[in-house]
Amino acid sequence: MELTSPTEFARETVQSVQEYSSLAARAIAGLFRRPRYFADIVYQADLIGFGSLPIVVLTGLFTGAVLALNSAHTLQRFGSLSLIGQLVSVGMVTELGPVLTGLMVAGRNSSGMASELGSMVVTEQIDAMRALGTDPLKKLVTPRVVSTVFMLFFLTIISDLLGLIGGAIVSTVIFGMDLHQFWSSAWQSLVFQDVFTGLTKPLLFGFIIATVGCYYGLSARGGTQGVGRATTQAVVASSVFILLVDFFATKFLMAIFGYR
Amino acid sequence: MSSPPIPVEEPISRTEGSQSPVIVFEDVSIAFQGKQVLDGISFRLPRGETKAIFGVAGSGKSTILKMAIGLLKPDAGQIHLLGEEITQKPEEELFELRSKVGIVFQESALFDSLTVRENVAFRLMEKHDLSEEDIEARVREALSFVELEDTIDLYPSELSGGMRRRVAIARAIITHPEVLLYDSPTGGLDPITSTTIIELIIKQRDVYKTSALLVTHRLQDAFIMATHYFDRKANQMRPLPPGEHGEVPMSFLILRDGKVILDGDAAELAHSKDEYIREFIS
Ligand SMILES: Nc1ncnc2c1ncn2[C@@H]1O[C@H](COP(=O)(O)OP(=O)(O)O)[C@@H](O)[C@H]1O
Ligand SMILES: [Mg+2]
Numbered sequence: 199m200e201l202t203s204p205t206e207f208a209r210e211t212v213q214s215v216q217e218y219s220s221l222a223a224r225a226i227a228g229l230f231r232r233p234r235y236f237a238d239i240v241y242q243a244d245l246i247g248f249g250s251l252p253i254v255v256l257t258g259l260f261t262g263a264v265l266a267l268n269s270a271h272t273l274q275r276f277g278s279l280s281l282i283g284q285l286v287s288v289g290m291v292t293e294l295g296p297v298l299t300g301l302m303v304a305g306r307n308s309s310g311m312a313s314e315l316g317s318m319v320v321t322e323q324i325d326a327m328r329a330l331g332t333d334p335l336k337k338l339v340t341p342r343v344v345s346t347v348f349m350l351f352f353l354t355i356i357s358d359l360l361g362l363i364g365g366a367i368v369s370t371v372i373f374g375m376d377l378h379q380f381w382s383s384a385w386q387s388l389v390f391q392d393v394f395t396g397l398t399k400p401l402l403f404g405f406i407i408a409t410v411g412c413y414y415g416l417s418a419r420g421g422t423q424g425v426g427r428a429t430t431q432a433v434v435a436s437s438v439f440i441l442l443v444d445f446f447a448t449k450f451l452m453a454i455f456g457y458r
Numbered sequence: 459m460s461s462p463p464i465p466v467e468e469p470i471s472r473t474e475g476s477q478s479p480v481i482v483f484e485d486v487s488i489a490f491q492g493k494q495v496l497d498g499i500s501f502r503l504p505r506g507e508t509k510a511i512f513g514v515a516g517s518g519k520s521t522i523l524k525m526a527i528g529l530l531k532p533d534a535g536q537i538h539l540l541g542e543e544i545t546q547k548p549e550e551e552l553f554e555l556r557s558k559v560g561i562v563f564q565e566s567a568l569f570d571s572l573t574v575r576e577n578v579a580f581r582l583m584e585k586h587d588l589s590e591e592d593i594e595a596r597v598r599e600a601l602s603f604v605e606l607e608d609t610i611d612l613y614p615s616e617l618s619g620g621m622r623r624r625v626a627i628a629r630a631i632i633t634h635p636e637v638l639l640y641d642s643p644t645g646g647l648d649p650i651t652s653t654t655i656i657e658l659i660i661k662q663r664d665v666y667k668t669s670a671l672l673v674t675h676r677l678q679d680a681f682i683m684a685t686h687y688f689d690r691k692a693n694q695m696r697p698l699p700p701g702e703h704g705e706v707p708m709s710f711l712i713l714r715d716g717k718v719i720l721d722g723d724a725a726e727l728a729h730s731k732d733e734y735i736r737e738f739i740s
Contacts, residue, residue, distance in 0.1 A: 205730065325529050325567065329561045331556050333549070333550070
């Protein structure tokens with residue numbers, strides 16, 4: 199690997215951040231300017247939403263189950279097993295549902311977008327598109343952002359529900375809890391803040407997944423190897439970004455709702 | 459070679475100021491990663507003329523074409539396209555201007571997730587103002603021009619290199635652009651396919667009077683272009699009688715080490731005293 203001086207590195211970092219921000223801004227601006235690409239949005243939504251469904255179902259189910267399994271032991275020692283529904287529902291809805299679904303979709307779709315757009319860059323298809331009078335940001339990036347935000351929102355809800363189902367199965371089958379008791383504890387403990395937090399996050403994460411994937415794809419350089427590199431970087435960057443934003447979003451929303 | 463008749467054309471609307479050159483480069487320089495690729499080059503492409511650009515690999519030929527439509531911005535100098543200075547224009551304002559220019563990329567750059575039909579129709583579909591039937595008719599017209607009508611439902615990966623090049627030409631000409639930019643259209647093709655492509659370019663030049671920049675590394679391509687004309691009745695190219703070689707609107711530009719070392723017509727090229735050029739054309 200080439201060694202770069204610290205100033206050079208700083209300069210490049212600043213430039214990347216600038217380029218990324220401009221891409222994100224133009225992707226949003228693309229929403230409000232003609233032409234709009236509904237067909238592309240629907241196509242991407244299908245690809246992201248239904249394509250990710252199996253993995254999201256599995257992740258949700260097992261996360262809820264393992265959450266119940268782990269917490270049951272602790273709760274049993276204090277004789278408060280009945281709290282298990284509350285623990286699973288709050289944990290899934292505010293944190294694990296959004297984050298794990300986000301990470302799964304990042305792994306699947308951020309990389310997919312980076313490799314697709316990256317190949318288009320190195321085979322000059324992006325230049326060709328610009329030459330044919332079409333803005334690749336509007337035609338390629340905006341539809342991906344819209345569909346990812348939209349689909350991740352619903353995927354997260356599905357994941358939350360499956361997490362609760364997983365938790366319910368473990369609580370009733372393994373710990374012999376009453377199903378009705380589990381559900382009422384799970385539902386009643388959910389307050390507006392939790393649901394709001396849990397449903398805001400996928401909007402942010404969806405935006406991150408699509409813009410980071412497209413950014414790395416569009417900045418791919420150097421043939422097939424460059425595309426491979428862009429793909430990996432997109433997954434790493436979007437995952438890290440999701441975790442960072444998750445922390446700050448949680449902190450921010452807590453401050454707004456005034457607890458802790 | 460048998461081919462369908464050329465479709466009759468309605469007169470093509472031309473940009474204002476028909477006498478001004480379509481492309482002007484003034485003292486244009488560009489460097490990549492500290493390497494000076496083009497160092498103050500200037501030339502102009504008059505309307506209706508085809509200018510062949512030569513230079514060894516890496517001499518900046520493709521870069522010139524990309525700068526001509528604003529896909530790349532030069533570090534210094536000015537570029538005029540159809541009378542407008544484009545180096546300072548933001549991307550959004552260039553889309554309109556680019557709709558009057560067709561470009562055929564070196565590796566064709568067809569959209570590999572779209573069929574031949576969708577590739578060729580891309581520009582028309584993006585405009586959203588034509589009916590499906592009109593688009594279909596235009597696509598078939600463009601594909602018949604390159605004699606590839608029967609590939610309409612195939613994907614680019616199912617075509618040979620020469621066919622891809624021809625689809626790329628069809629995609630570039632579908633809106634009857636005023637200017638065409640060809641990047642090594644015969645590169646990597648066998649001699650027979652190359653001649654077919656050159657014939658198409660001559661047809662475009664002589665039938666539609668399109669101005670063009672033609673990047674090539676094959677001098678014989680340019681010589682064929684300078685010594686043949688397109689016979690509309692016979693629908694094929696014909697050699698010009700020897701005394702009329704100066705009659706076709708053809709010029710030559712040779713790049714070396716980032717500079718233009720020759721910019722002139724066939725006679726100037728043939729009589730050049732420059733050793734590098736003499737070696738080049740021998
Ligand atoms: N986008 C780019 N980034 C970095 N270097 C480039 C880029 N485009 C072209 N170059 C470099 O500029 C030089 C000229 O390239 P090009 O115009 O493609 O040459 P030609 O078409 O004459 O073979 C080459 O050395 C190439 O490596
Ligand atoms: Mg080239």
